[in-house]
Amino acid sequence: MGRIKVADYLVQELHKLGIEDFFGLPGDYNFNILYAIGDNPNVNWIGCTNELNAGYAADGYARVKGYGALVTTFGVGELSAINAVAGSYAENIPVIHIVGVPATKFIKQNALLHHNFQNPDYYVFERTFSNVVETTAYLDENNAKQEIDRVLSVFVEQKRPVYIAIPMDTCKVEIENTPDIKQFESDEKSLNQAVEHALKLIDNSQSPLILGDVLIKRYQARPEFNKFMEKSQLPVSNLLMGKGLVEAENKKYLGTFLSKYENINVYNALQESDCVISIGVINSDLNTYRTGLPFKPADFIEIQGTFTMVEHKKYPNILMKDMLNALCEKIEARETQLPIKKPSFEKSGIADDTKLNSKYIYPRIQEFLEPNDIIFVETGIIPHGFAPTRLPQNTEVNTQTLWGSIGWATAAAFGGQMAAKDRRTILLTGEGSHQLTATEVSSMMRNNVKPIVIVFNNSGYTIERVLSDDPWDFFNDIAKWDYSKLPRIFDGDVWITQARTTLEFDTALKQAQIEQKSRMCYIEIFTEPMDLPNLTAKIMENIKSQNATVTQ
Numbered sequence: 284m285g286r287i288k289v290a291d292y293l294v295q296e297l298h299k300l301g302i303e304d305f306f307g308l309p310g311d312y313n314f315n316i317l318y319a320i321g322d323n324p325n326v327n328w329i330g331c332t333n334e335l336n337a338g339y340a341a342d343g344y345a346r347v348k349g350y351g352a353l354v355t356t357f358g359v360g361e362l363s364a365i366n367a368v369a370g371s372y373a374e375n376i377p378v379i380h381i382v383g384v385p386a387t388k389f390i391k392q393n394a395l396l397h398h399n400f401q402n403p404d405y406y407v408f409e410r411t412f413s414n415v416v417e418t419t420a421y422l423d424e425n426n427a428k429q430e431i432d433r434v435l436s437v438f439v440e441q442k443r444p445v446y447i448a449i450p451m452d453t454c455k456v457e458i459e460n461t462p463d464i465k466q467f468e469s470d471e472k473s474l475n476q477a478v479e480h481a482l483k484l485i486d487n488s489q490s491p492l493i494l495g496d497v498l499i500k501r502y503q504a505r506p507e508f509n510k511f512m513e514k515s516q517l518p519v520s521n522l523l524m525g526k527g528l529v530e531a532e533n534k535k536y537l538g539t540f541l542s543k544y545e546n547i548n549v550y551n552a553l554q555e556s557d558c559v560i561s562i563g564v565i566n567s568d569l570n571t572y573r574t575g576l577p578f579k580p581a582d583f584i585e586i587q588g589t590f591t592m593v594e595h596k597k598y599p600n601i602l603m604k605d606m607l608n609a610l611c612e613k614i615e616a617r618e619t620q621l622p623i624k625k626p627s628f629e630k631s632g633i634a635d636d637t638k639l640n641s642k643y644i645y646p647r648i649q650e651f652l653e654p655n656d657i658i659f660v661e662t663g664i665i666p667h668g669f670a671p672t673r674l675p676q677n678t679e680v681n682t683q684t685l686w687g688s689i690g691w692a693t694a695a696a697f698g699g700q701m702a703a704k705d706r707r708t709i710l711l712t713g714e715g716s717h718q719l720t721a722t723e724v725s726s727m728m729r730n731n732v733k734p735i736v737i738v739f740n741n742s743g744y745t746i747e748r749v750l751s752d753d754p755w756d757f758f759n760d761i762a763k764w765d766y767s768k769l770p771r772i773f774d775g776d777v778w779i780t781q782a783r784t785t786l787e788f789d790t791a792l793k794q795a796q797i798e799q800k801s802r803m804c805y806i807e808i809f810t811e812p813m814d815l816p817n818l819t820a821k822i823m824e825n826i827k828s829q830n831a832t833v834t835q
Contacts, residue, residue, distance in 0.1 A: 289427045290319035290454035293447070294326060296435055296462055297379065300350045304329045304701050305381075306337040310356020312398070313383025315454035317354065329701060329730065332722040334360050336694040338367020339720065341378045343695030345371070346681050347657060347702035349503060350438070351378040357385060357448075358398035361408055369415040370686035371444045374524075374565075375501040375588070378444045379434075380416065382408070386452045387423060412446045419446040428458040436465035442501045442588060467589070470600040477591040477598035478609045481560075481584050484593060485614065488558035492518045494540070496525035496570070498563030499603070502588040507607035508562060516616040517560070520549045522570050523670055525563070527680040531673050535621060539670055542572040544821040546671065553577050560584045563603065567685045569666075572822055627673030634789035639808055641668050641816045643785045648737075649673055651792045653707060657681070657699055661692035661712035663746040665739065668816030669711065690719030693736075697723050700732040707799060708734040714807075715744045715761050721769060727803055728775025735795050735804045738766050742812045749823050754813060766807040776802040783809045 287295070294305075305320050306329045307313075320328045331337035334355050345351030353368070355361045361382045371378045385396050390405045399405070406421065413419050418437045420430040431447065438445045485491050493515070499508045508528065512519055512535065520537040521528045529536045540549045553559055554577035561580040568575075585592040586606050590599045628646035637643070645668045652658075654675040660666050660682045674680070681699065683691045696710040717738050727734060743761050748754035770777045778798040782788035788808055795804040815823075 285460050286457040287460040288319065288454065289422065289431070289456050289458055290316050290449065291322065292428070292458060292460060293381070293431055293449075294319045294323050296431065296464065297350070297352055298323065298325045299462075300439070301348055302350050302352050303327060304344060305352045305354050306331055306341045306344065306698065307354035308334055308337060308356070308360060310360050310383065312357045312385055312451060313354055313360075313381075315451055316381055316383050316449060319454065320354070329726070331694070331726055334363035335367055336720050336723045336726075338364040338371070338378070338380075339691050339694035340698030340701070340723065340726070342367060342371045342376050342691070343659065343681065343698030344702045345376045345378050345698075346500075346695070347679065347699045349377070351376070351698065352381065353378055354381045354383070356383050356398070358408060361412070365412065365415060366688060367691075368412065368444050370683060370688050370691065372415045372417070373686040374683065375442050375498055376444070377438055377442045377501075379438060380412065380444060380446045382446070382448045383454075384448045384450050387450045388452075390450060409446065409448055415444070416446045417441045417443040419448075421448045422450065422453050424453055424456045427453055427456060432463045432465075439464065440467035440589070467602065469602045469605040473598045474601050474605055474609060477593060477601055477606060478613065480593040480596065480598075481591070481610065482613055484558055484584060485560070488556075490552075490556045491558040491560060491617070492520070492552055492556040493560045493562065494520055494522070494553065494564060495528045495562045496522045496564040497528075498565065498588055499525065499528055500563075502563065502603045504563070504604040504607060507604040507611070510611050511607045511614075514611045514616065515614050516619070518552060518619055518621055520553070522564065523666060524565055524570050524682055524684045526670070526682075527674055527678050530676055531627070532676070535619070537621065538627075540571070541670060541818060542574045544572060544818055544825075550577055556583075558583050560586070562586045562607070563588070565685055569684050569687065572818070573826060628671060631789075632785075634786040635784070637785045639783055639785055639788055639810055640814050641810065644788065644808070644810070645669060645672065645816065647785075647788060647792065648711075651796075652678060652709075654678065655706050657703060657706050657708045659692045659696035659699060659708070659710050661710075661716045662687040662689055663713050663716060664749070664816060664819045665711050665713060667818040667822070670818060689716040691716075693717055693720040694723040696734055696736075697727050697732070700727065700734050701730065704732060708732070710734055710736045712736070712738055713745065714738050714740045714764070714766060717766070718761060718764065724770055724805070725773035725775075728770065728773050728777060731775070733799055733801070733803050735799055736806065738805070738807045739810065740766065740807055741810045741814060745812060745815070748813065749815065749819065767805075770803070770805050777805055778802055779805045781807045781809070
């Protein structure tokens with residue numbers, strides 16, 4: 284295939300993974316990487332307003348597209364993005380972080396150049412990132428080809444961030460254009476043993492049940508998961524992070540797991556099941572509403588991205604999709620009786636001059652959703668309000684429930700919209716979170732994408748007010764912004780409105796359905812500072828009760 288420059292080779296191979304947009308900021312050490320992006324007709328450079336936002340955007344892009352790419356400069360640029368990369372690592376979001384570093388001769392001389400310390404250390408930032416990525420590589424003229432192939436092989440296998448530092452001169456070194464990206468394959472012996480063990484447990488059980496979660500998406504096993512649900516005909520539920528995995532019309536769908544607080548049928552079914560089949564589950568505190576699951580996944584069957592556990596026995600080196608396919612070949616369908624009524628919000632009610640509150644907002648959003656929507660839900664109380672929502676067909680929901688970095692959703696929604704410009708993207712964010720990353724609204728407008736942004740203005744950090752000893756502690760107050768004016772300072776076409784009553788919100792959503800076809804929509808809605816979704820109120824009541832018991 285001839286020879287090719289190092290930077291061109293890396294961009295070429297990332298495009299093969301489906302990456303068409305590279306997010307980041309320019310810096311003099313990464314110009315040669317940016318030129319390689321610009322010279323490739325199949326990809327685009329997407330400049331963001333800061334490196335943290337660029338990392339969040341790459342994260343959002345990867346959630347929708349499968350893989351994402353972030354480009355920064357040495358030191359100051361890469362460190363600004365480390366929180367975003369750490370969040371991607373925590374939640375199995377495959378984002379490659381490409382860093383432009385000084386030329387090789389300066390590294391060998393240990394010269395004191397800008398963006399370094401007075402006692403230069405050209406590898407300190409790679410060591411720093413080694414804690415929040417699956418693997419790192421520092422390229423030179425001798426190892427570039429081998430290291431790119433190795434890192435991308437890990438990238439594809441583990442579905443987690445990786446890090447590559449490229450000196451300016453190494454970008455232009457020519458290497459053989461003979462890609463050797465390894466494709467991970469399941470160990471056949473381990474797979475057969477796991478399937479045999481799992482089927483034996485399922486066949487001997489009286490009430491098996493499927494619990495799906497977000498890692499099904501990360502390991503690109505949705506078709507296999509859907510096939511397994513269809514073939515087995517077992518009851519199925521999902522956790523918050525996996526919302527949207529199961530179609531609401533699925534006759535075996537129990538609804539989303541909401542712990543003991545709502546939709547109690549799921550909690551009871553999981554507690555009573557003698558064989559829960561957990562697939563891609565992240566068993567974290569916020570994903571289970573601070574109460575945990577009513578069973579231990581490893582007690583039964585736990586299928587993860589690259590391994591399976593059956594009754595505490597680990598079967599390594601098995602791809603999730605291979606395990607599900609193998610089960611589908613042998614599992615027999617079960618007849619089960621489920622509750623007829625599907626859990627969801629009731630109709631939102633009459634819109635009038637009543638002050639806007641959670642009891643109206645979330646049922647009305649449920650009615651507003653359309654098939655194929657992509658939704659980004661900011662951390663805080665909004666996921667609690669959104670959790671019971673009944674979703675239309677093929678709706679994708681994205682939350683950052685494990686890492687929980689406020690501000691993530693605004694920039695991530697931008698990245699997600701870039702990954703699927705033909706689908707409607709909806710951002711639900713609180714104004715406190717929005718303040719951290721609001722400048723990325725300008726990137727939305729600059730790139731002519733048309734999300735619907737709904738900013739919940741409740742006068743401060745409401746989730747922190749709820750958790751604080753005193754809701755009115757000074758540190759939960761934030762600067763007051765007129766959010767309706769914010770998009771006007773940026774260049775681009777946007778429709779803006781505000782809503783303080785149920786009628787105004789109803790009118791805003793109806794108009795947004797029209798406006799979104801041609802431009803971005805930005806809606807600011809107002810609620811009382813302590814307006815809480817029912818689920819949040821119940822969770823907090825339980826937490827305070829537990830705390831009171833501890834202090835007695």
